[in-house]
Amino acid sequence: MKKLIFNQVGKPENVLSIEETTIPQPQAGDVLVRVKASPINPSDVAFVEGGYGIRPQLPSGAGFEGAGIIEAVGEGVNLPLGAKVSFTSIGAWSEYVTVPAKSLMLLPDTMPLEIGAQVFVNPITAWAMLYESGLRKDDYLLLTAGGSTFAQLVVQMAAKKGVKTICTVRRNDQIQQLRELGAWEVINTEEVNLAKKVRELTEKKGVNYCFDAVGGEIASQAIQCLAYKGTLLVYGMLSLKEMQVHNGLMIFKNLSVRGFWLTTWLQEASKEVRKEATNDIISMLNQGELKVKVDKTYELDQFKEALLHAQGEGRTGKILLKI
Numbered sequence: 001m002k003k004l005i006f007n008q009v010g011k012p013e014n015v016l017s018i019e020e021t022t023i024p025q026p027q028a029g030d031v032l033v034r035v036k037a038s039p040i041n042p043s044d045v046a047f048v049e050g051g052y053g054i055r056p057q058l059p060s061g062a063g064f065e066g067a068g069i070i071e072a073v074g075e076g077v078n079l080p081l082g083a084k085v086s087f088t089s090i091g092a093w094s095e096y097v098t099v100p101a102k103s104l105m106l107l108p109d110t111m112p113l114e115i116g117a118q119v120f121v122n123p124i125t126a127w128a129m130l131y132e133s134g135l136r137k138d139d140y141l142l143l144t145a146g147g148s149t150f151a152q153l154v155v156q157m158a159a160k161k162g163v164k165t166i167c168t169v170r171r172n173d174q175i176q177q178l179r180e181l182g183a184w185e186v187i188n189t190e191e192v193n194l195a196k197k198v199r200e201l202t203e204k205k206g207v208n209y210c211f212d213a214v215g216g217e218i219a220s221q222a223i224q225c226l227a228y229k230g231t232l233l234v235y236g237m238l239s240l241k242e243m244q245v246h247n248g249l250m251i252f253k254n255l256s257v258r259g260f261w262l263t264t265w266l267q268e269a270s271k272e273v274r275k276e277a278t279n280d281i282i283s284m285l286n287q288g289e290l291k292v293k294v295d296k297t298y299e300l301d302q303f304k305e306a307l308l309h310a311q312g313e314g315r316t317g318k319i320l321l322k323i
């Protein structure tokens with residue numbers, strides 16, 4: 001079978017290569033999945049570059065999530081062969097993976113595997129951050145990198161709760177698309193002063209929360225947009241730049257700045273809450289109430305082209321590896 005691996009950290013298009021190896025056998029409690037699709041997420045790139053919260057054990061596989069078909073099961077596993085599943089595993093960019101049966105999500109037969117492959121990283125994070133924020137109807141939520149898959153998911157989930165989302169983008173062609181998904185307002189930060197516009201839109205109150213994935217100048221401006229006792233929840237650093245926090249603003253507006261990482265949330269959340277999250281997401285995705293977009297799909301052999309596309313600007317959806 002073919003599998004993408006790397007022996008040293010670096011730009012993924014430079015350090016990844018295809019390895020021919022034998023198909024693994026599932027151990028007791030494990031399942032062998034024939035992988036059909038896997039997205040290229042920013043965390044996959046950061047992992048290969050050595051800049052993620054989990055360090056690779058070299059040589060390492062790459063890719064964190066995907067979807068496929070159960071090909072074989074280990075002792076003690078009672079799952080049907082041929083069932084569609086979504087999984088997380090270091091090394092998803094591979095023709096086969098073995099994963100613990102208890103970590104799999106069974107997908108409805110009607111769900112396309114291109115959607116099933118994206119069930120985990122972004123939708124669960126979006127659900128969890130909204131859940132933890134406690135935001136309610138008519139609260140304001142600022143989303144930086146509004147065109148991202150994650151932000152689009154939050155926009156759709158927040159709209160169902162009546163939360164008013166204000167998205168930042170850097171390209172006008174994303175504005176209409178975000179409005180159609182339910183964004184309350186969209187601001188192009190290349191053209192408009194963010195803090196001034198947010199003050200106007202919220203009648204000088206400011207936003208209750210900001211979910212920030214950009215860092216740097218945009219995050220520094222986002223802090224100025226927070227209402228009294230507002231929170232900036234940091235979950236990404238797409239600009240690779242640190243933000244500046246004004247101490248006076250923090251003190252006199254009683255602001256909070258916190259981080260969020262799905263990995264620790266999953267370890268700390270109760271079994272019931274995790275179950276509620278996965279059931280909600282699979283049901284909403286399957287019924288088309290929640291949409292995820294695919295910009296382009298590449299074969300595993302075309303991984304270099306796929307990775308360069310995924311890291312470029314101005315995509316209209318995820319880049320998937322079809323395996």
Ligand SMILES: NC(=O)c1ccc[n+]([C@@H]2O[C@H](COP(=O)([O-])OP(=O)(O)OC[C@H]3O[C@@H](n4cnc5c(N)ncnc54)[C@H](OP(=O)(O)O)[C@@H]3O)[C@@H](O)[C@H]2O)c1
Pocket residue numbers: 041042043121122125145146147148149150151170171213214234235236237238239240260261262263312313314315317318
């Ligand atoms: N903490 C967690 O547990 C967790 C979990 C899931 C995701 N995340 C994070 O969520 C973020 C979004 O992930 P995703 O999969 O949704 O991404 P995605 O679909 O690949 O989209 C990335 C978006 O970010 C925008 N962008 C990239 N660099 C930017 C910059 N310097 N300034 C402003 N915008 C920029 C792009 O804008 P253009 O369209 O203009 O190119 C694009 O819309 C990532 O940082 C990821 O690591 C974190």
